[in-house]
Amino acid sequence: MKTIQRRTLALVCAAVLLCLPLVGCAGEEGLQKVRLCEVTHSIFYAPQYVAMAKGFFAEEGLEVELSNGQGADAVMAAVLSGNIDIGFAGPEASIYVYNEGKEDHTQVFAQVTRRDGSFLVGRQPDENFTWDKVKGKVVLPGRKGGVPYMALEHVLRQQGIDPAKDTTLDNSVQYAMMTAAFTGGTGDYVTAFEPTASLLQQEGQGYIVASVGEAAGDVPYTAYFAKKSYITDNSDLIQRFTNAIYKGQQWVATHTAGEIAAAVAEQFPDTDLTLLEKAVESYRAIDAWNENPVMSEEGFNRLQSIMTEAGELKQIADYGKVVNNTFAEKAMEK
Numbered sequence: 212m213k214t215i216q217r218r219t220l221a222l223v224c225a226a227v228l229l230c231l232p233l234v235g236c237a238g239e240e241g242l243q244k245v246r247l248c249e250v251t252h253s254i255f256y257a258p259q260y261v262a263m264a265k266g267f268f269a270e271e272g273l274e275v276e277l278s279n280g281q282g283a284d285a286v287m288a289a290v291l292s293g294n295i296d297i298g299f300a301g302p303e304a305s306i307y308v309y310n311e312g313k314e315d316h317t318q319v320f321a322q323v324t325r326r327d328g329s330f331l332v333g334r335q336p337d338e339n340f341t342w343d344k345v346k347g348k349v350v351l352p353g354r355k356g357g358v359p360y361m362a363l364e365h366v367l368r369q370q371g372i373d374p375a376k377d378t379t380l381d382n383s384v385q386y387a388m389m390t391a392a393f394t395g396g397t398g399d400y401v402t403a404f405e406p407t408a409s410l411l412q413q414e415g416q417g418y419i420v421a422s423v424g425e426a427a428g429d430v431p432y433t434a435y436f437a438k439k440s441y442i443t444d445n446s447d448l449i450q451r452f453t454n455a456i457y458k459g460q461q462w463v464a465t466h467t468a469g470e471i472a473a474a475v476a477e478q479f480p481d482t483d484l485t486l487l488e489k490a491v492e493s494y495r496a497i498d499a500w501n502e503n504p505v506m507s508e509e510g511f512n513r514l515q516s517i518m519t520e521a522g523e524l525k526q527i528a529d530y531g532k533v534v535n536n537t538f539a540e541k542a543m544e545k
Contacts, residue, residue: 241272242269242272242273242274243274243448244273244274244275244276245273245274245275245276245297245448246294246295246296246297247275247276247277247278247295247296247299248278248280248286248289248290248297248298248299249277249278249279249299249300250280250281250282250283250286250300250301251279251280251282251386251404252279252478253328253405253406253407254406254472254475254487255404255405255433255494255499256299256324257463257471257491257500258460258463259299259323259456260478261459261463261471261475262459262462263275263478264474264478265458265459267459267462268452270455270458271451271452271454271455272451273451273452273455278295280298280300281385281386282300282354282385282386282387283301284304286298286300287300287304287305287308287317290317290436291308291317291438296437296445297435297436297449297452298436298437299323299435299436301357301358301359301432301433302319302322302358302431302511302534303356303361303514303518303523304317305318305533306514306515306518306528309529309532310525310528315438315440316438316439316532316533317437317438317439318439318532318533318534318535319435319436319534320434320435320437320442320449320453320504320535320536320537320538320539321434321435321453321456321457321504322433322504322505322506322510323433323434323435323500323501323504324432324433324500325430325431325432325498325501326427326430326432327358327359327422327424327430327432328404328405328424328432328494329402329403329408330402330403330405330421330422330423330493331400331419331420331422331423332393332401332402332408332412332417332418333399333400333417333418333420334399334417334418336418337420340420342426343370343371343372345372345377345400347377347378348379348398348400349378349381349397349398350378350379350380350381350398350399350400350401351384351389351392351393351397351401352364352381352382353382353386353402354386355382355523356521357386358432358514359423360521361518361520361521362423362424363380363423363427364380364520364521365427365517365520365521366423366427368520369426369427381397381398389401389403390403390411393411393417394416402423405490405493405494406479406486406487406490408490408493409486409489409490410486413483413486422493424497425496429510430510430517431510431511431514435453435504446538450538450542453538453541453542454542456504457503457539457542457543460500460501460502460504464500468489468491468492469488471491472484472487472488472491504542504543505536505539505540505543506534506536508530508534511530511534512530515527
């Protein structure tokens with residue numbers, strides 16, 4: 212419990228500094244504002260950006276004020292402090308908070324991604340990469356206790372590699388600084404989301420050698436959550452928000468990579484459209500996106516199994532208390 216308490220104290224103390232504003236609606240008259248903080252800015256979250264670009268949130272009477280927390284711990288801190296209404300990050304954050312016994316804990320109400328969205332990037336092209344090649348190497352994997360770190364550990368164990376003995380997982384580099392650290396010479400491999408991974412490759416600063424998500428298999432990876440009190444007091448808003456996300460999921464499922472890239476291009480003004488399309492294809496190839504926002508109990512339990520395996524979870528959380536599928540199921544009825 213001491214570890215969990217320290218984690219939450221750090222989250223709350225950091226909350227004031229979190230979530231730098233990114234892209235939101237223009238403040239259209241009559242729309243209800245909702246403050247949304249995402250864990251990182253990536254084409255991995257295409258259904259969300261499609262919902263913004265295609266006006267699905269506006270159709271539901273909502274104006275999204277989007278910010279980037281640059282890590283699940285930071286996103287959770289912002290939600291718990293009340294600085295943000297809805298968080299978008301790994302469900303593990305809600306499990307940690309629930310297991311503290313906090314009365315007004317967060318609930319997950321809509322899942323978007325079903326695979327790890329990170330790619331393993333090395334310093335040289337390696338078309339014949341096998342996971343045993345990370346033995347004796349230094350990998351920059353993100354924050355210990357986060358899903359990206361635990362998913363990578365899970366893959367290594369599946370491949371017969373002991374993450375603690377056979378390789379060095381250097382978690383001393385802050386999530387937002389991992390790519391810069393890698394290009395600056397730190398580590399042999401780094402995990403990166405799209406379009407960053409493809410951009411590194413395009414610039415000759417790194418080369419994608421494997422998909423962590425493809426190797427790890429299905430796991431509820433990124434989802435929306437809010438405090439129980441906020442969900443209770445704003446149930447209509449949560450429903451309309453979930454409706455918009457479901458529309459975005461359905462649009463992504465029925466359109467080409469090129470169409471998706473074009474729809475979300477304004478979210479990535481410094482990224483070439485061809486590169487965005489390639490990134491979308493990479494995620495579609497590993498079946499990264501949910502087609503609906505429901506989080507299954509099977510998936511939730513698999514995530515907890517991975518967390519337990521990583522030594523980060525001492526107590527199994529109650530699926531019915533942490534996950535609230537009411538809004539997702541209703542959105543699918545429309």
